[in-house]
Amino acid sequence: MSSVQESGCKSIRSDSGLVEEHPCYSEGASHRYARMHLAVAPACNMQCRYCNRKFDCANESRPGVVSGVLAPAQALERAGEAMGRLPNLRVIGFAGPGDPLANRERVFATCKPVRKRFPDVHLCLSTNGLHLPEAVDGIVGHGIRHVTITLNALDPEVGAEIYSWIFWRKKRRRGVEAARILLEQQLAGMSALLARGVLVKVNTVLIPGINAGQVSEINRLVSDAGVFSHNVMPLISAPEHGTYYGVMGIPGPSEAELQQVRGLCQGSARLMTHCRQCRADAAGLLGMDRHNELLPASPGGSRVIPIHRPRREPVANPVLLAVASLTGETVDTHFGHAGFFRIYRVSGDRIEALGERVVPQYCQGDDRCVEENHVLNNALNALHDCQGVICSRIGYTPWQALLARGIAPVNRHAEQSVREALRQTALMLQAREGAAIPMAAAVGMQ
Numbered sequence: 001m002s003s004v005q006e007s008g009c010k011s012i013r014s015d016s017g018l019v020e021e022h023p024c025y026s027e028g029a030s031h032r033y034a035r036m037h038l039a040v041a042p043a044c045n046m047q048c049r050y051c052n053r054k055f056d057c058a059n060e061s062r063p064g065v066v067s068g069v070l071a072p073a074q075a076l077e078r079a080g081e082a083m084g085r086l087p088n089l090r091v092i093g094f095a096g097p098g099d100p101l102a103n104r105e106r107v108f109a110t111c112k113p114v115r116k117r118f119p120d121v122h123l124c125l126s127t128n129g130l131h132l133p134e135a136v137d138g139i140v141g142h143g144i145r146h147v148t149i150t151l152n153a154l155d156p157e158v159g160a161e162i163y164s165w166i167f168w169r170k171k172r173r174r175g176v177e178a179a180r181i182l183l184e185q186q187l188a189g190m191s192a193l194l195a196r197g198v199l200v201k202v203n204t205v206l207i208p209g210i211n212a213g214q215v216s217e218i219n220r221l222v223s224d225a226g227v228f229s230h231n232v233m234p235l236i237s238a239p240e241h242g243t244y245y246g247v248m249g250i251p252g253p254s255e256a257e258l259q260q261v262r263g264l265c266q267g268s269a270r271l272m273t274h275c276r277q278c279r280a281d282a283a284g285l286l287g288m289d290r291h292n293e294l295l296p297a298s299p300g301g302s303r304v305i306p307i308h309r310p311r312r313e314p315v316a317n318p319v320l321l322a323v324a325s326l327t328g329e330t331v332d333t334h335f336g337h338a339g340f341f342r343i344y345r346v347s348g349d350r351i352e353a354l355g356e357r358v359v360p361q362y363c364q365g366d367d368r369c370v371e372e373n374h375v376l377n378n379a380l381n382a383l384h385d386c387q388g389v390i391c392s393r394i395g396y397t398p399w400q401a402l403l404a405r406g407i408a409p410v411n412r413h414a415e416q417s418v419r420e421a422l423r424q425t426a427l428m429l430q431a432r433e434g435a436a437i438p439m440a441a442a443v444g445m446q
Contacts, residue, residue: 018145018199021090022122023286025146025201025229027274035091035124036082036283038075038114039068040106043395044098045130046166046182049244050205050235052393052414053097063277064097072110079114082283083121091146093124096280101131104138111142122146126203130166130182132189140196147193148201148231149186153214154221156180161210164244194226201229201272206261207245208235208253216264223267231272232262239415318347319426322357322383323418324391331413331421335394336363341383342418346426351419357382362398376401383407387429390421 023030044053053064070078083089092114094100100107111123124146125139132149139147153159159179166178173181193200202222204215219230235252237245253261265271276286322341324333339361343354359379376398383389386407392414402409408429413421 017090018122019228022124022146023091024124024148024231024272024275025199025270027272029090030274030286032088033090034082034086034088034284035093035286036079036086036089037093037095037278037281038070038078038110039097039281040070040072040075040110041094041096041098041100041103041280042069042399043102044128045102045168046099046128046178047164048128049162049164050207050237052241052243052246063095064280067281069097072106072113075110076113076117079118083118086284088285089121091122091124092118093126093146095126095278099128099130100125101127101135104131104135108138108142111144115143124148126150127189128182129186129189130168132185133192136189136192136196139193140198144198146199146201148203149190150203150205151183151186151190151218151222152205152207153179153211154183154217155214156183158211158214159183162205162207190222190225190227200227201231202227202269203231203233203275206232206234206253206258208251208257210250212253212257212261215261216266219265219267219269219271223269227269229272230265230267230269231275232258232265233275233277234258236277317430318345319388319429320345320354320386321422321425322386322389323422324389325418329418330415331390331392331418332415333392334363335389335391335398335409335411337361338391341389343386344422346422349423351422359383362395380405380407388425390418390425 019025019029021029021033023033023035042053044051051064079092094107094110107125114121115123123142123144125144126148127135127150129149129151132147152162156176156179159182160175163178163182165172165174166182167173168178168181190200190202200222202218204211204218206212206215215232219232222230235245235250237243237250237252239246239249262271262273274286278286321344323331323344324335324338325331325342326333328342338359340356340358342356345352345354359382360375362376362379379398380401384405388408388410389402390410390413392411394409394411399409408425410421410425410428413424
């Protein structure tokens with residue numbers, strides 16, 4: 001047995017609760033103990049083709065979606081409420097909606113008070129691994145004993161088919177170069193965690209026709225390294241989720257395909273088969289999510305209200321909306337990539353096209369997204385009188401900036417009909433106005 005394996009095994013033996021009380025590391029624990037995810041990590045450092053983050057989504061059950069992003073103080077309050085409602089809560093984790101290690105300051109700022117207030121709860125974290133090596137000291141120092149790394153390919157040529165880009169050393173990288181950098185970081189970080197006695201689980205998304213031939217090789221590698229558990233999970237690719245694979249019609253595996261690939265995984269790492277591919281704000285037992293019951297109060301005392309509420313009768317006021325769409329037929333453009341927005345007035349069943357407004361692109365080409373405030377401000381100024389902006393995707397910074405101006409960012413209609421997106425968004429905004437719900441409170445962000 002290698003020194004890395006010995007270190008990991010000693011850690012497990014010295015604290016059996018690491019396994020026995022964590023529902024993702026033990027199927028038996030999944031029936032007895034609850035876990036919760038604190039959604040304090042909005043930003044991501046890469047784009048996986050199976051992922052579409054949503055910051056205001058209450059009705060999808062998949063990774064990368066939350067009802068609202070929490071500030072660290074809100075997260076502590078949410079954890080406190082969860083402990084009161086879930087006496088079997090044993091694990092508090094960080095899983096998104098972006099990558100926790102792309103939000104290290106927010107995550108670690110949350111860990112410290114949570115660990116102090118709830119010393120018997122296990123802390124865990126899930127990451128794509130891009131920034132893992134430089135984060136190991138912080139992970140260990142903040143008492144995080146469980147880390148999950150998503151590793152989908154060992155061949156950079158295959159990885160290039162899974163990842164659209166990574167943001168590495170202030171530059172957007174693509175293709176084989178991006179996949180190679182990511183793999184090197186994942187393997188280096190995994191080795192460093194194991195050497196420090198952290199219990200490591202590896203997730204692999206099975207994507208038929210792309211990485212099926214890589215999964216057994218991944219299993220063998222991570223088993224030899226001393227990883228405790230390997231979770232081979234199916235691609236989720238429903239078109240309505242707005243992911244690249246979903247929009248392109250690439251299906252997930254059948255149950256038979258999934259079982260066949262899992263059957264080829266013969267390494268020593270425990271094969272996890274009870275994963276429920278949870279939301280980034282999940283709470284409760286696996287498969288029995290109760291996140292909607294745990295709405296935190298803001299530091300000022302007002303409740304944070306989810307965006308999805310029972311509809312009231314909409315008022316008749318017309319709604320002015322901007323849409324990021326190249327074709328005018330579908331919602332097909334990222335907010336940061338839009339060079340213009342189509343402007344519409346929606347009143348009842350009537351949709352009136354008013355023209356286009358040219359804006360500076362917040363993301364400039366393939367290499368970078370501009371961080372200077374004036375670039376984003378100029379785009380926002382052009383949309384100042386709109387009540388909502390509909391786009392296929394949007395980053396957290398412009399999302400917050402729109403909210404600060406009272407403009408609703410809407411990214412739930414990717415690749416859907418512009419007209420249908422306009423109708424649904426107008427109804428949502430009219431219902432919110434009728435209920436007198438403040439914009440920032442309604443989406444649960446600060």
